[in-house]
Amino acid sequence: MEELVARHNPWWSGEQDIALARWGSWRVKWIPGWLEDLGLTPFSLNFVVGPRQVGKTTGIKLLIKRLLERCDPEGIFYFNCDFLPDLSSLRKVLDKYLDIKKVEGIENAYIFLDEITSVREWWRIIKGYIDLGVFEEDVITITGSSSLRLRGEAELFPGRRGMGRDITVYPLSFREFLRVNGLEVEARGDPEEDMGRLYKREYEVRGLFEIYLETGGFPLSINREPTADEQFIAALESETLKAGHSVQLTKEIIASIMRKAPSPISFSTIGREIGVSYKTVQQYCEALKNLFVLETALYRGDGIEWRKERKFFFLDNFAAKALSLWSGEKPLEGAVYEWMVQSHLQRRFGSVYYFRDRYEIDSIAGDLKVEVKIGKPHRRYPRDVLILDEENIHLFLSVI
Template identity: 55%
Template sequence: MNDELLYYFNPWYINQKDIVIERWENMKMRWIPEWLKDISLEPFSLNFIIGPRQVGKTTGIKLLINKLLENKDPWAIFYYDCSNLTNFEELKKVIDYYLKIKEKRNIKTSYIFLDEITYVNDWWRTIKLYIDIGKFKDDVITITGSSSIKLKGEVELFPGRRGNGKDIYVYPLSFREYLNIKGIKINKYENILEGMNNLSGLEPKIFEEFENYIETGGYPLSINGYKDTSLQIISSIENEILRSRRNLELSKAIISTILSKAPSPLSFSSIGNEVGVSYKTVEDYIEIFRRLFILDYALFKEKQIIWRKERKFFILDPFLAKTLSIWTNTEFLESALYEWIVQSHLKRRFGEVYYYRNSYEIDVIASNLKIEIKSKRAHKNYPKDVIILDESNLPLFLAVI
């Protein structure tokens, strides 16, 4: 660590503008992420911001720093991109360098942002030690990392050491969030059917923007029309898989099978038979994909969860689905895409989603909701408590989730 690097990552020390903020200001579509409100700024706090790459974690942090600079001593704010570090000893040197500045300038409370800490082997050792010996007792520490920070269970290594800190998960924009940045402000409704009925007059715009959302998903770069967004996401996924010490070609084969068979339920064994590996190997890879925010699944639920039944896999964003299609050279059905969007939205809203199949099928069960999704208008009779979503109302449903 030296002064040149210090000023590069913290240009506010020398009254210069941050390049990330300049890029954000030059974007056609820009917004302040809602998740910034959830970050605890009350000392002592240890915040973790976790999510896949390309969803705007770094930009969000820089926007928060920009806000803090309005009424805080610039030297009380420290940012470092940890992707150029390799181990906890290097991280310790970086932190020590700043803490000396803090002491010299008689700063009581610092706001320390350590970005992409996933790259630093055993990073938690330095942070845990400094919390235990009181180095951060008056500070706010915010750590960001890609999903593999969660793969190793490192967040769980800080019991009783979080203070007021929060865990914040950052995803691509939901459709409601997407509408908000397009100027269509819609609240999240507890009673979803009531919310859908309150959209009178907004329907044409909602349907128009849903077609756009299917194309761009919720990634800032794709929303702004950056042509290489898919390549950046693919590169990020490949890097994360390799960092997890898994095989890229097998990863492609498993995801390809899921895309091609969707929206049909699948078992680990059936996927394994398709790609030529054991169900245990498939289960291991699926868990990696879940923790990397690539996909998730719904379990079968009747009166209770039946674990041995097949799972309904779903991709977590429409643009990500199209990117995975490019990566694996595999097409998927339009009906599957609609189902994935609903499943992923309800998973975020309620935490868990399930499905049911008997004489009729319920694609998604979430909380007290039972939902069947059709790409065209439905004709089959369903029980009265099942919500049927098709092209006539699906965007309206998503708009209030």
């Protein structure tokens, strides 16, 4: 255990961290903005949640690099909890560091526990030590890949968060992708007016959009890591098994969604196709949502209708591409563009809906109504519906 702890903290012996060395070799690299939102004043208990491969660990290591400029190396502790088989091992790792902290005379420590949701009932140790006052002069940052597990367990710490914050890390949006590639886009809040101001840079935006279609917003795919899709799928399979779900059934559900997209469908429709109950499909889709893979747009007419068919969409186009290869189903081109619009609106407004009557509106979010007409026949729409096609979808995504 002692050697494993030391390997996780190479700065204690003046060595370079491998994650930072990898980051330094990337062609496209950036310092994540969410680092500025963390509570770093003792006592703080931060929770950082986001999909695997999204850059949570790299972000933490970049923060550690910054902290090393003003802190003793032994005052910074990092551990990847994927290495821990059980709760007892977590306690031993923490006790080992607390011994080091005492010997080195560290008053204020920064403790980073990565992917802690790998350890069942991890919160028992952290909560117990907080109640004992063990961490009262420290900053603890905990990360996880399952929003249900981490967010749900974070609620077990009422009055024990101090200055801590909740952070959700997503793949880069197209606007963020433009920024890390050196193109800053101003958005004042009116998408159509913002799009109009971009036409002078339309050629540049379109070129980067063609790249974004392939890479999405994950760091490895943006930097053309050859195994990025394999790593994404391996992480998904691992999280699926941890949830007690079947990898094969997950694949079949995703394949069914790919085949039917972008049409609204029900859990029952998917279940009948693959031979399981609607309840099973619902549970699996909820698990994919908690892993930041899948989202749904409910029908909204006079109100939100929970029982109607829903539109499923993937939260990143690189993830959708990897899942398409994994499931063996290629979605319609129009579905891919629609997913991109829905995922961007989801992140901005928190929820997305659709409408279907004499005409269809793919995405309703906030006061926006958006229809993606790529691969569809053109019809007349009310004036308050924004129509997106091959000529302007990249401009819309750059300002939303």
